[in-house]
Amino acid sequence: MDTMRDRFAPVMTRLLDEDPRVAVVLAEIGRDGFAEAARRHPDRVVNVGIREQLLIGAGAGLALTGMRPVLHTFGSFLVERPFEQIKLDLGHQDAGAVLVSGLGSYDWPAGGFTHMAPGDVALLDTLDGWTVHVPGHPDEAETLLRHAVGAGDDKVYVRLSAQTNTEARPVEGPGFRTVRRGGPGVVVAVGPMLTPVLDATAQLDVTVLYATTVRPFDGEALRRAAGVAGTDVVLVEPYLAGTSTAAANDALAGVPHRVLGLGVARRELRRYGTMAEHIAAHGLDPRGLRERITRFLGGTGTAEG
Amino acid sequence: MNTDTAQAHPRGHAELPRLMGLMTGDEKHGPAATSTLDVLWVLYDRVLRISPERADDPERDRFLLSKGHGPMAYYAVLAAKGFLPADLLPGFGSWDSPLGHHPDRTLLPGVEIGSGSLGHGLPIAVGEALGLRAQGRTEPAVWVLAGDAELDEGSNHEALDLAGHAALDRLHLVVVDNASATHARPGGLAARLDAAGWSVLTVDGHDHEALHAAFTHPHPGRPHAVVARTRAKNA
Numbered sequence: 001m002d003t004m005r006d007r008f009a010p011v012m013t014r015l016l017d018e019d020p021r022v023a024v025v026l027a028e029i030g031r032d033g034f035a036e037a038a039r040r041h042p043d044r045v046v047n048v049g050i051r052e053q054l055l056i057g058a059g060a061g062l063a064l065t066g067m068r069p070v071l072h073t074f075g076s077f078l079v080e081r082p083f084e085q086i087k088l089d090l091g092h093q094d095a096g097a098v099l100v101s102g103l104g105s106y107d108w109p110a111g112g113f114t115h116m117a118p119g120d121v122a123l124l125d126t127l128d129g130w131t132v133h134v135p136g137h138p139d140e141a142e143t144l145l146r147h148a149v150g151a152g153d154d155k156v157y158v159r160l161s162a163q164t165n166t167e168a169r170p171v172e173g174p175g176f177r178t179v180r181r182g183g184p185g186v187v188v189a190v191g192p193m194l195t196p197v198l199d200a201t202a203q204l205d206v207t208v209l210y211a212t213t214v215r216p217f218d219g220e221a222l223r224r225a226a227g228v229a230g231t232d233v234v235l236v237e238p239y240l241a242g243t244s245t246a247a248a249n250d251a252l253a254g255v256p257h258r259v260l261g262l263g264v265a266r267r268e269l270r271r272y273g274t275m276a277e278h279i280a281a282h283g284l285d286p287r288g289l290r291e292r293i294t295r296f297l298g299g300t301g302t303a304e305g
Numbered sequence: 306m307n308t309d310t311a312q313a314h315p316r317g318h319a320e321l322p323r324l325m326g327l328m329t330g331d332e333k334h335g336p337a338a339t340s341t342l343d344v345l346w347v348l349y350d351r352v353l354r355i356s357p358e359r360a361d362d363p364e365r366d367r368f369l370l371s372k373g374h375g376p377m378a379y380y381a382v383l384a385a386k387g388f389l390p391a392d393l394l395p396g397f398g399s400w401d402s403p404l405g406h407h408p409d410r411t412l413l414p415g416v417e418i419g420s421g422s423l424g425h426g427l428p429i430a431v432g433e434a435l436g437l438r439a440q441g442r443t444e445p446a447v448w449v450l451a452g453d454a455e456l457d458e459g460s461n462h463e464a465l466d467l468a469g470h471a472a473l474d475r476l477h478l479v480v481v482d483n484a485s486a487t488h489a490r491p492g493g494l495a496a497r498l499d500a501a502g503w504s505v506l507t508v509d510g511h512d513h514e515a516l517h518a519a520f521t522h523p524h525p526g527r528p529h530a531v532v533a534r535t536r537a538k539n540a
Contacts, residue, residue, distance in 0.1 A: 020440075023435075023436070023439060043435070043438055043439035044439050046435060046471075048463070048467050049463075049466070049467070051463035051466075051467065053424075053428060053459070053460040053463055054428045054431065054460065054463035054464050054467060056428075057425060057427075057428025057429050057431070057432060057460065057464065058428055058429070058431045058432030058435060058464075058467070059432060060428075060429050060432055061428070061429040061430060061431060061432020061433040061434070061435065061436060062432045062433070062435060062436040062439075063432075063436075064417070064418075064429065064432070064433055064436070065363070065432075065433050065436030065437050065440065065442075066363065066436065066440070067436045067439065067440070069432075084422065085425070085428070085460075088419070088422055088425055089425055089428070089429055092409075092419050093410060093418055093419060093429070094410070094411050
């Protein structure tokens with residue numbers, strides 16, 4: 001199966017053809033996929049070289065002239081390295097853009113920690129007004145890329161990963177979808193965490209919600225689910241553990257509740273290896289998830305990441 | 306602010322000290338503010354094709370004050386040119402005022418960017434020049450005012466290189482050079498700009514005729530930089 005990033009250039013090439021407002025800005029990463037688009041739209045496909053501050057700053061300038069910029073590189077260099085440009089050139093200037101990242105938290109473990117960005121969503125959480133899409137399948141990535149580009153002048157982050165669910169789900173809107181009804185207990189699976197969550201909870205009587213848009217956080221869907229299945233909530237995110245714990249707590253502020261935030265640990269593993277090994281090391285494989293979810297719902301769990 | 310009812314009358318160069326005095330409370334001003342005053346005046350009086358009525362015109366020139374520190378000269382020139390009423394100036398920096406010690410584009414019509422953190426104006430201006438080109442708008446010029454010390458920030462150098470390579474000939478940079486950069490070498494700034502493919506002129510930053518000549522100097526196929534030498538910051 002192709003990957004989410006395999007879809008990025010073809011989708012953007014079509015959007016460049018369809019909408020004269022769209023501009024793609026690259027910082028070397030992914031440029032080969034845009035060779036044909038650059039021939040057709042030489043002024044709207046810009047490779048700034050290995051210059052990530054300029055990637056964001058020039059994107060903001062494009063937006064200020066009325067364009068819809070789509071900015072792409074690996075998450076480490078898209079969100080972490082030029083973070084002040086995201087805060088000021090986009091946020092403070094009130095300019096919109098679509099940021100599309102690759103590699104996620106552990107997609108290229110042999111490349112080491114420099115190419116891992118588990119903190120990207122948490123960083124964007126310090127800023128106002130960001131929509132964050134975390135597709136779980138290449139088909140969903142394609143749909144969400146189109147939604148992001150079509151979202152007026154909004155600030156939108158699309159987090160593409162190599163980790164993929166076994167099947168695509170329809171993406172109809174920004175709300176969480178109910179994948180399984182049960183209880184007591186609500187498990188929210190974000191993006192590519194759905195397949196491992198469904199495997200992990202196959203023998204458990206829990207409600208499973210699926211989120212491909214995690215900001216804004218669909219607190220209403222969580223309250224609805226908790227109203228039926230009880231207020232023990234587990235969040236399973238493919239980035240820093242606990243990133244959405246505050247949002248879940250806010251959604252359930254009116255009722256006594258418990259939240260377990262599962263995701264990528266802060267501590268560096270300092271291991272290379274494969275994505276599967278890293279997922280397991282963070283306890284995000286079905287076995288690790290099953291143990292921690294079972295312990296938490298049994299009432300003896302703690303929120304360790 | 307309410308520009309519909311407030312008074313906004315164009316004023317001349319001679320009134321700038323009084324307008325600045327409305328913000329500082331006396332006739333003495335911070336060095337960062339006065340080092341930019343002549344450059345700002347010549348640009349707004351004779352070069353930029355902008356006016357309060359054209360603040361949202363897509364065909365307008367863009368002026369980006371990247372060096373947002375000491376914006377009194379900027380506000381004084383904007384007031385003199387009718388972008389804001391002079392009676393806003395005494396409120397400089399207060400809760401109810403749109404005039405901060407660093408400007409905010411969302412609070413003040415005619416201000417193209419909010420600045421204060423150094424090294425953001427030129428990268429944004431590169432994007433604006435790219436965006437205008439992509440839309441076939443060949444007339445509008447984009448101008449950035451930066452300080453020589455501001456060019457210590459590496460983000461500027463990312464932008465300089467791309468602008469030269471992309472031949473952004475509607476992009477203009479004025480470096481107000483008051484010799485405040487740390488670790489600068491004599492002539493290094495102009496050499497750096499030239500190496501990046503820019504047209505570069507160095508002039509006396511207080512000589513209005515020399516500034517005007519430099520600002521309007523032809524630079525086909527290249528972005529254009531004017532290094533405006535001003536009196537040292539403690540002078």
